[in-house]
Each structure stands twice: as structure tokens, then as C-alpha cells.
Amino acid sequence: DRIAKVELANSTPRPGTVGGMLKAYRKSSDFITLAQITRSGYDDYIEEQIADIGDVLLGEVTRSWIIDLRNAWALRGHNAANKRMQVLKNALAPAILDEKDTRIDGDPFHKVARVKRPHEAGEANPAWHDHEVTAAIEDAIARDTPGLARAIALGRYGGFRRGTICNLPLHARINGHDDHGETERRLYWITEKRIVLSDKREDHRLTEILARTPNRAFTVAYNAKGMKWKERQLNQAVERLLNRLAKAGKVRAATDDDGNVYCPLTIHGLRHARGVELALAGASDSEIMSQLEQASEAAAKIYRRQAERRKMADSAQDKIDNVIKLRTRKSAKNAG
Structure with a gap:
């Protein structure tokens, strides 16, 4: 039923509606220039919102309507609700910010708070401890999945996001020179999400892990088949490894509502560990x-x-x- 609604909404442009603004946002430079992983996620939300609220007239978009919508989305979780709110806010921004456009009265998002993270929820993406990093890397190497060990090392000692971990090519490791003219290994790459230049000396701990493991793909990290990681695939591989180590008592563990043991760590927590390490070292x-x-x-x-x-x-x-x-x-x- 939703698919039919989306197809109908997409085939019949409706000026002056939320659906029309969502479709216009999808074609805008603001949307096109988003990171691929963000764009893909937003695409799903846009289709969902076109089906659910696409026929709502812009004149009917009020602060109370936005709050009701947020509260309904909150039932799906704080993160899902806030992302949907952000997509809608981005799509409606041109009509809200244009002083000559009177279809929406004022800013309906003004002082509409984000959905808070539940108090009982644990820390999101907690930073890994050093012994947990070592346990995970050594387990991956012992199980002949060196590409997974490399992925973990890139996250922890390179501080890279998941997208860069999956896509960082071998040629991003270059030979540079320090202030004394000595040769040094550097990482030189444009990161996936923020499109920011990475140009930094390679951490010697990362160098050691890469030296212990073979190059099997055109990317630094790779999956069991010697191919570039897909982000979801990497998430699943790390989750399986950590859950196994949690049951063995080698990394921190938690239990779900059914009493099953799992590890609350995520691959993004490696980046947090790097950030805290830099701060503890006195970095500005x-x-x-x-x-x-x-x-x-x-x-x-x-x-x-x-x-x-x-x-x-x-x-x-x-x-x-x-x-x-x-x-x-x-x-x-x-x-x-």
C-alpha cells in the first residue's frame, strides 16, 4: 500500500504540499552533495514521508503539527525520530526561510526539542579499551581474517569513520618526509563523509598491524573474499567477532531482555577511543x-x-x- 502511495505521489507532482517540497529537496544541491551513506538513508525517509504526509498542504504545517509528528516518530526510537525530523526540516527550509513565501507561517520547528535518548539506554558507541582492541585484532588474525584486523586498526589508530575504513585505498599510504628530511609513512586521502583531506603521519601501531597482515585488495582493509568491505557487512563482521569475545570474557559484555550475552561496542567506538586518547595526550x-x-x-x-x-x-x-x-x-x- 505504501509503495502504491509513493508511486502515485512521485508520478503526480503536487505544488504547495509537503510531498512537493520533499521531492524538490531530493533534487537540490544540498541533498546531492551529502555523503553517499547519508543520502541513501535520507532517501528512505523521503519515500516514507511522501507516502505518509506528502499530501499535507504547506499551510497546514504548524508547530503543533510538527510536535505531533515528532511524538509519533519517537515511538520508533530517538535516533530514528530525530533523523526523520532533520530530513523534513531540510526539505521545508526553502519555504520557511524565504520571507516572501507565506505558505508556512513562521518557523514551525522553532524550539521543537529533539527526542532525547532514553535514560536507561547505555552510552552510544562507547570507546574501546586498549585490551579490547588487542583482543579483537588478535582474534581476527588468528581466524585468518586479516582484513578485519586491518579495519579495526584503521578505526582505532587512524581514527577513521566506517566509510573511510571501507574505502581507503592502498595508494593512500604514501612515503613522505619529516622536518629532518627522514622518510616517514603518511596517510593521504579525502574522507568519505565530510570530504575533508586526511594528511597525517601513520601511527606506528597501525604500521605494525599492516606489516603483520597481507595486502589482498586494492583497499587497505578487505573482507574474507579479499574484496572491499561494504559498510553494513563490516558492521556485521565486527558484531559477530565482539559477541564471541564477550561470551569468552575478553571484552565487555551485556545481556539483552532475553538474557543473551552480547558486546555493546561498535566500530564507531574505535574512533571515539582515538579521540579520547588524543585528548588525554594533551592535544588541542x-x-x-x-x-x-x-x-x-x-x-x-x-x-x-x-x-x-x-x-x-x-x-x-x-x-x-x-x-x-x-x-x-x-x-x-x-x-x-
Whole structure:
């Protein structure tokens, strides 16, 4: 039924409707220049919204209507709801921002809050611990899946997003020279999502993993067939590996509602681990941004705050430990 509605809406342009704005957005430069993975996800939301709300007139788009829509989408989860809201907001932006366009009264998205992450939900994409990274890489190598080990190493020691992990070609590893004229290995590539230049010295830990594993594809990382990873395929491979290690007690574990053991780590958590590591090492926001190929310093500030909280927490624990030691010594002295 939804497919029929989408086909009808696509074949019959309706000016002045939400569906018309969604179709116009799909053809806009703002949409076309999005990263492929983002564009693909947005495409699904656009088709869904054309079928569900495409016939709504722009004059009927009000703040209360937006809130009702957000609340309905919230039943599908906070992330799904917020992404759908973003797609709709992008599509309606031309009509909202154009002062001469009076079809939509004011900004219906004004002060409409995003759907919050449930309090009981765990941390999204938690940073991996070093022993978990080592366990995963060694397990992948032992099971003759070196391309998976390389993917994990690229995420942790290169700080790359999933799209770049899948697509980084062998020729992105180049020989450069340091300030003293010595040869050094560098990573030189335009990243997939933000289209930002990556030009940085290769972490020696990444170099060691790549030296231990063979080149079997034109990309640095590859699947069991020696082919370039597809993003969903890589997610599934990492999930299977981590769940197996969680059951063996080698990485952190959690249980679902049915009592099944699984690992809450994700491949994106490798990038977070790199970000926190940079912050703990004293890297500035600009340095973190450059290392992680970010378009702004916003995420870098988050990593630095996490590192500062960790340092402060450890410092507080040191003070407690010192107080306990002093009490123990005093008690021992009084007893003597």
C-alpha cells in the first residue's frame, strides 16, 4: 500500500504540499552533495514521508503539527525520530526561510526539542579499551581474517569513520618526509563523509598491524573474499567477532531482555577511543579536529571534556588513596 502511495505521489507532482517540497529537496544541491551513506538513508525517509504526509498542504504545517509528528516518530526510537525530523526540516527550509513565501507561517520547528535518548539506554558507541582492541585484532588474525584486523586498526589508530575504513585505498599510504628530511609513512586521502583531506603521519601501531597482515585488495582493509568491505557487512563482521569475545570474557559484555550475552561496542567506538586518547595526550581541539578529519571543533571539545573528567576523577581517587594510607599508618603507629 505504501509503495502504491509513493508511486502515485512521485508520478503526480503536487505544488504547495509537503510531498512537493520533499521531492524538490531530493533534487537540490544540498541533498546531492551529502555523503553517499547519508543520502541513501535520507532517501528512505523521503519515500516514507511522501507516502505518509506528502499530501499535507504547506499551510497546514504548524508547530503543533510538527510536535505531533515528532511524538509519533519517537515511538520508533530517538535516533530514528530525530533523523526523520532533520530530513523534513531540510526539505521545508526553502519555504520557511524565504520571507516572501507565506505558505508556512513562521518557523514551525522553532524550539521543537529533539527526542532525547532514553535514560536507561547505555552510552552510544562507547570507546574501546586498549585490551579490547588487542583482543579483537588478535582474534581476527588468528581466524585468518586479516582484513578485519586491518579495519579495526584503521578505526582505532587512524581514527577513521566506517566509510573511510571501507574505502581507503592502498595508494593512500604514501612515503613522505619529516622536518629532518627522514622518510616517514603518511596517510593521504579525502574522507568519505565530510570530504575533508586526511594528511597525517601513520601511527606506528597501525604500521605494525599492516606489516603483520597481507595486502589482498586494492583497499587497505578487505573482507574474507579479499574484496572491499561494504559498510553494513563490516558492521556485521565486527558484531559477530565482539559477541564471541564477550561470551569468552575478553571484552565487555551485556545481556539483552532475553538474557543473551552480547558486546555493546561498535566500530564507531574505535574512533571515539582515538579521540579520547588524543585528548588525554594533551592535544588541542584543533589538533584533534585535524587528526580525526572533522569539519569543526565541536566533537573535539567533547573528547577533551571526557579526558578532563577522567583526569579529575583519577586525581580525586589519588587523594582518597593518600588519606587511607595516612590513616593506616597512623593506626599502625598507635597500635605499636
